[in-house]
Amino acid sequence: MIGMDASDLLxxxxxxxxxxLRQVWDTDRTTRLYETCESAYRQWRAESTEDNxxxxxxxxxxxxxxxxxxxxxxxxxxxxxxxxxxxxxADPLAQKTLATIFRDDPLFMQANYYVDPAGEGWEGIxxxxxxxxxxxxxxxxxxxxxxxxxxxxxxHMHIP
Numbered sequence: 001m002i003g004m005d006a007s008d009l010l011x012x013x014x015x016x017x018x019x020x021l022r023q024v025w026d027t028d029r030t031t032r033l034y035e036t037c038e039s040a041y042r043q044w045r046a047e048s049t050e051d052n053x054x055x056x057x058x059x060x061x062x063x064x065x066x067x068x069x070x071x072x073x074x075x076x077x078x079x080x081x082x083x084x085x086x087x088x089x090a091d092p093l094a095q096k097t098l099a100t101i102f103r104d105d106p107l108f109m110q111a112n113y114y115v116d117p118a119g120e121g122w123e124g125i126x127x128x129x130x131x132x133x134x135x136x137x138x139x140x141x142x143x144x145x146x147x148x149x150x151x152x153x154x155x156h157m158h159i160p
Contacts, residue, residue, distance in 0.1 A: 006100045013101050024093055033088055036081035037113045040074035041066055069111040085111060101155055 004012075013019055025033075044066050053067070066074070070089075075082035088094070089108060098106035 009097060009100050019097065019101075021093070021097065024091075025088070029084075029088070032081075032084055036075075036078070036084055037069065039078055039081060040069055041113055041115060043074055043076070064115060066113040066115070067110065069113045098155060106155075 009019060068074075070082070070085060072079075072082060075085075089111060095106060
Protein backbone atom coordinates (compact mmCIF):
# COMPACT_ATOMS: atom_id res chain seq x y z
CA MET A 1 0.00 0.00 0.00
CA ILE A 2 2.82 2.21 -1.06
CA GLY A 3 3.89 4.18 1.99
CA MET A 4 0.61 3.86 3.89
CA ASP A 5 -0.53 1.41 6.48
CA ALA A 6 -4.11 0.16 6.76
CA SER A 7 -5.12 2.78 9.32
CA ASP A 8 -3.92 5.60 7.00
CA LEU A 9 -5.88 4.16 4.08
CA LEU A 10 -9.02 3.77 6.15
CA UNK A 11 -8.72 7.29 7.57
CA UNK A 12 -8.29 8.82 4.09
CA UNK A 13 -11.18 6.72 2.74
CA UNK A 14 -13.48 7.90 5.54
CA UNK A 15 -12.43 11.56 5.21
CA UNK A 16 -12.37 11.88 1.42
CA UNK A 17 -14.44 8.96 0.15
CA UNK A 18 -11.70 7.89 -2.27
CA UNK A 19 -8.07 6.82 -2.45
CA UNK A 20 -5.41 7.54 -5.05
CA LEU A 21 -2.63 5.00 -5.32
CA ARG A 22 0.06 6.11 -7.72
CA GLN A 23 2.62 4.05 -9.62
CA VAL A 24 1.06 0.76 -8.60
CA TRP A 25 1.98 -0.92 -11.89
CA ASP A 26 4.90 -0.41 -14.19
CA THR A 27 4.52 1.26 -17.58
CA ASP A 28 4.60 -2.04 -19.48
CA ARG A 29 1.68 -3.53 -17.53
CA THR A 30 -0.35 -0.34 -17.81
CA THR A 31 0.30 -0.15 -21.56
CA ARG A 32 -0.74 -3.78 -22.05
CA LEU A 33 -3.94 -3.18 -20.02
CA TYR A 34 -4.73 -0.15 -22.15
CA GLU A 35 -4.19 -2.15 -25.35
CA THR A 36 -6.44 -4.92 -24.02
CA CYS A 37 -9.19 -2.44 -23.17
CA GLU A 38 -8.91 -0.67 -26.52
CA SER A 39 -9.07 -3.98 -28.39
CA ALA A 40 -12.24 -4.98 -26.52
CA TYR A 41 -13.67 -1.49 -27.08
CA ARG A 42 -13.08 -1.67 -30.85
CA GLN A 43 -14.77 -5.06 -30.94
CA TRP A 44 -17.67 -3.75 -28.87
CA ARG A 45 -18.15 -0.70 -31.10
CA ALA A 46 -18.16 -2.89 -34.21
CA GLU A 47 -20.34 -5.74 -32.96
CA SER A 48 -22.59 -4.55 -30.15
CA THR A 49 -26.33 -4.35 -30.59
CA GLU A 50 -29.17 -3.96 -28.14
CA ASP A 51 -29.80 -7.71 -28.28
CA ASN A 52 -26.29 -9.12 -27.74
CA UNK A 53 -24.88 -7.29 -24.69
CA UNK A 54 -24.15 -9.00 -21.35
CA UNK A 55 -26.91 -7.99 -18.98
CA UNK A 56 -28.78 -6.29 -21.84
CA UNK A 57 -26.98 -2.95 -21.38
CA UNK A 58 -26.38 -1.12 -24.63
CA UNK A 59 -25.81 2.57 -25.19
CA UNK A 60 -25.62 2.63 -28.95
CA UNK A 61 -23.19 4.67 -30.97
CA UNK A 62 -22.86 7.29 -28.21
CA UNK A 63 -21.74 4.63 -25.76
CA UNK A 64 -19.60 6.07 -22.98
CA UNK A 65 -19.06 2.86 -21.02
CA UNK A 66 -18.37 -0.71 -22.02
CA UNK A 67 -20.01 -2.68 -19.21
CA UNK A 68 -18.66 -6.11 -18.31
CA UNK A 69 -15.26 -5.61 -19.92
CA UNK A 70 -14.41 -8.93 -18.28
CA UNK A 71 -16.92 -10.82 -20.47
CA UNK A 72 -14.97 -13.40 -22.52
CA UNK A 73 -16.90 -12.42 -25.65
CA UNK A 74 -15.04 -9.10 -25.74
CA UNK A 75 -11.72 -10.93 -25.87
CA UNK A 76 -12.43 -13.37 -28.69
CA UNK A 77 -9.09 -14.53 -30.02
CA UNK A 78 -7.26 -12.53 -27.32
CA UNK A 79 -7.43 -14.72 -24.21
CA UNK A 80 -4.10 -13.30 -23.03
CA UNK A 81 -5.71 -9.87 -22.70
CA UNK A 82 -8.56 -11.22 -20.60
CA UNK A 83 -6.05 -13.00 -18.36
CA UNK A 84 -4.06 -9.78 -17.98
CA UNK A 85 -7.23 -7.86 -17.04
CA UNK A 86 -8.35 -10.43 -14.46
CA UNK A 87 -4.87 -10.64 -12.96
CA UNK A 88 -4.85 -6.84 -12.57
CA UNK A 89 -8.19 -7.01 -10.74
CA ALA A 90 -6.85 -9.80 -8.52
CA ASP A 91 -3.55 -7.99 -7.92
CA PRO A 92 -2.49 -8.48 -4.28
CA LEU A 93 -2.19 -4.73 -3.68
CA ALA A 94 -5.70 -4.11 -5.04
CA GLN A 95 -7.13 -6.95 -2.98
CA LYS A 96 -5.34 -5.83 0.19
CA THR A 97 -6.52 -2.24 -0.28
CA LEU A 98 -10.12 -3.32 -0.86
CA ALA A 99 -10.03 -5.72 2.10
CA THR A 100 -8.88 -2.79 4.26
CA ILE A 101 -11.80 -0.63 3.13
CA PHE A 102 -14.40 -3.39 3.38
CA ARG A 103 -12.87 -4.91 6.51
CA ASP A 104 -13.53 -8.22 4.77
CA ASP A 105 -12.54 -10.07 1.62
CA PRO A 106 -13.76 -8.21 -1.50
CA LEU A 107 -16.01 -9.81 -4.09
CA PHE A 108 -15.54 -8.89 -7.75
CA MET A 109 -18.68 -7.69 -9.53
CA GLN A 110 -17.65 -6.46 -12.98
CA ALA A 111 -15.04 -4.52 -14.91
CA ASN A 112 -16.09 -1.54 -17.02
CA TYR A 113 -14.23 0.60 -19.53
CA TYR A 114 -15.15 4.27 -19.52
CA VAL A 115 -14.61 6.23 -22.71
CA ASP A 116 -15.60 9.56 -24.17
CA PRO A 117 -15.88 8.99 -27.90
CA ALA A 118 -14.38 11.92 -29.78
CA GLY A 119 -17.00 14.51 -30.62
CA GLU A 120 -19.79 12.57 -28.94
CA GLY A 121 -19.33 13.57 -25.30
CA TRP A 122 -21.16 12.06 -22.37
CA GLU A 123 -23.69 14.33 -20.73
CA GLY A 124 -24.49 12.31 -17.63
CA ILE A 125 -24.60 13.49 -14.07
CA UNK A 126 -22.51 12.58 -11.05
CA UNK A 127 -24.23 9.93 -8.96
CA UNK A 128 -23.77 7.21 -6.39
CA UNK A 129 -24.71 3.76 -7.58
CA UNK A 130 -26.86 3.14 -4.50
CA UNK A 131 -29.60 5.11 -6.30
CA UNK A 132 -30.13 2.00 -8.41
CA UNK A 133 -30.87 -0.06 -5.29
CA UNK A 134 -33.42 2.35 -3.80
CA UNK A 135 -36.36 1.40 -5.99
CA UNK A 136 -37.04 5.11 -6.48
CA UNK A 137 -37.78 5.74 -2.82
CA UNK A 138 -36.14 8.88 -1.38
CA UNK A 139 -36.29 7.42 2.15
CA UNK A 140 -34.58 4.22 1.03
CA UNK A 141 -31.97 6.24 -0.87
CA UNK A 142 -31.18 8.33 2.24
CA UNK A 143 -30.84 5.15 4.33
CA UNK A 144 -28.57 3.56 1.72
CA UNK A 145 -26.31 6.63 1.64
CA UNK A 146 -25.80 6.35 5.38
CA UNK A 147 -25.35 2.57 5.33
CA UNK A 148 -22.97 2.75 2.37
CA UNK A 149 -20.34 4.40 4.50
CA UNK A 150 -19.43 1.86 7.18
CA UNK A 151 -18.27 -0.44 5.79
CA UNK A 152 -18.98 0.41 2.16
CA UNK A 153 -21.04 -2.01 0.14
CA UNK A 154 -19.40 -1.19 -3.16
CA UNK A 155 -16.14 0.38 -4.30
CA HIS A 156 -15.23 1.46 -7.82
CA MET A 157 -11.60 1.07 -8.86
CA HIS A 158 -10.48 3.26 -11.75
CA ILE A 159 -7.26 3.02 -13.70
CA PRO A 160 -6.62 6.35 -15.43
